[in-house]
Amino acid sequence: MASGEERTEKPTAKRxxxxxxxxxxxxxxxxxxxxSLLVLGLAVGPLLGxxxxxxxxxxxxxxxxxxxPSVPLxxxxxxxxxxxxxxxxxxxxxxxxxxxxxxxxxxxxxxxSPKLVKPSLKKLNPVQGFKKIFGPRALWEGAKMxxxxxxxxxxxxxxxxxxxxxxxxxxxxTTTIDIVHDKALGLMRNxxxxxxxxxxADYAVQRRRVxxxxxxxxxxxKQEHKQSEGDPLVKSAIRSRQLAAARNxxxxxxxxxxxxxxxxxxVAVAIRYxxxxxxxxxxxGAGAIAAKIRATASDARVPLVQDVPLARxxxxxxxxxxxxxxxxxxxxxxxxxxxxxxxxxxQYGGDHRSPRxxxxxxxxxxSVRRRRPTPAAETS
Numbered sequence: 001m002a003s004g005e006e007r008t009e010k011p012t013a014k015r016x017x018x019x020x021x022x023x024x025x026x027x028x029x030x031x032x033x034x035x036s037l038l039v040l041g042l043a044v045g046p047l048l049g050x051x052x053x054x055x056x057x058x059x060x061x062x063x064x065x066x067x068x069p070s071v072p073l074x075x076x077x078x079x080x081x082x083x084x085x086x087x088x089x090x091x092x093x094x095x096x097x098x099x100x101x102x103x104x105x106x107x108x109x110x111x112x113s114p115k116l117v118k119p120s121l122k123k124l125n126p127v128q129g130f131k132k133i134f135g136p137r138a139l140w141e142g143a144k145m146x147x148x149x150x151x152x153x154x155x156x157x158x159x160x161x162x163x164x165x166x167x168x169x170x171x172x173x174t175t176t177i178d179i180v181h182d183k184a185l186g187l188m189r190n191x192x193x194x195x196x197x198x199x200x201a202d203y204a205v206q207r208r209r210v211x212x213x214x215x216x217x218x219x220x221x222k223q224e225h226k227q228s229e230g231d232p233l234v235k236s237a238i239r240s241r242q243l244a245a246a247r248n249x250x251x252x253x254x255x256x257x258x259x260x261x262x263x264x265x266x267v268a269v270a271i272r273y274x275x276x277x278x279x280x281x282x283x284x285g286a287g288a289i290a291a292k293i294r295a296t297a298s299d300a301r302v303p304l305v306q307d308v309p310l311a312r313x314x315x316x317x318x319x320x321x322x323x324x325x326x327x328x329x330x331x332x333x334x335x336x337x338x339x340x341x342x343x344x345x346x347q348y349g350g351d352h353r354s355p356r357x358x359x360x361x362x363x364x365x366x367s368v369r370r371r372r373p374t375p376a377a378e379t380s
Contacts, residue, residue, distance in 0.1 A: 009221055011214040019214050025107070026207035030199040032103035036096045038192035041185055047091060054084050107203070137209070144202060151194045159187040247289070250320055253282040254293060255300035259339045261311040262304055264351075268293040269314040270302070271324070271332065278323040279332050284315055298349065303339050307354035309361050310335070317364040327362040 011019070019025070058080055065073050163183060216224075254260070257270035260283075268290035270283035283293050297304055310331050317325050324332055338355040342348075 007215040007217045007220070009216045009218060011211070011216055012221065012224060014224060015214055015216060015220075019210070024210060024213065026203060026210045027104075027107045028199050028202040028206055030195065030202060031107065032100040034192050034195040034199055035103050036099040037188060038196065039095055039099050040092065041188035041192055043095060044185065044188075047088070051084060051088055058084065140205060144198065148195060148198060151198070152191050155187060155190050155194065159183050246320075250283045250285075251292065251296055254296045254302065257282050257297065257302050259335055260293060260297040260302055260304050261307050261314060261335065261354075262290070262294060263308040263311040264304075264306040266290060267311050267315045268297075269311055269318070270297065271314075271336075273336055278326075278329065279336065280323050281314065281318040281320055284318065284320055286315065301349035303342065303349055304351045305335055305339070305354055306351065307331075307335065307356060309358075310354065310356070313361055313364050316366050325364050327364045331356060331359070331361055 058077065061080075062077055065077060163180065253272075254270050257272045258279075260268055260270045262268050267286050268284070269281060270293060271279045272282045273279040285293050294304060310328070313328060314324060314332075317328070334356050335354060338352070
């Protein structure tokens, strides 16, 4: 990251992925807890009614069994009580677990970041610890805790005041139990709803803080682009080496050519005919590359035939390794027949004029793979 440049740009997708791997995501621990409390407040009524009926039956069976006590009957009652207790615990724990996992997934998923638990001397820095204790984040946590305590105390006070008329024994005990039960569940739901509102506000603050930490400078974005797309200088150097290697391979194939067609100085195209397929271009070039092709062909005693229209047509329509187009078969065949006749008489190499006597050529499509030669290629 650039240290002197202000980070004002939004984080890129790659930066967000890296931050996510490092565990740097917006998350509030309050959401799962208070959402679990709300779900329990909504579900505990039916669950409690079912368990109360089960325990009433169990108590009745226990009192009845006292008239004729026995070890097997006592063990049976004990198993029934343990089963109901375990079932209630599992239901409550399952609800809390499912809601907590759903809340974690909604806030970015379950992420295990080794970097967060990796030992680091920076965590022992007293300056950083002082900032955590008295910094803006600590102030927000303190204000949030104070607000939550105040809201819970206020809702509890309202619930307790509504129960004052029940004091004194004027209300039947069953009615008192029902009212207290409803008030307790109502208090649980109200506290959970109020806390969920504060948890949503805390999540917004955490997300704003994380987004601010992930912001990037223009230099960071440029550097990331270079790392992902590749440095233009490095890519240019690699391409230059690839072109040089391809040019060396092309030059190595020139001694195998049957003829080199020239125009006579700007373009050179070397052709090889194996007798089993159409003639194939083994080398082509313009400018300085054409001069190298001619020099290499002269050293290898490959004949040079000057044919301006045919050389230009082959250069425009063929790449190295391609067969010549059918429109030029007749013209190339005349040149190859001339070269082969000289070879049979023991004559190799040399500069010659084309035997075609300036015969017109048909229109040939330009090769779609052809690239215009760069100035560097023509002067190298």
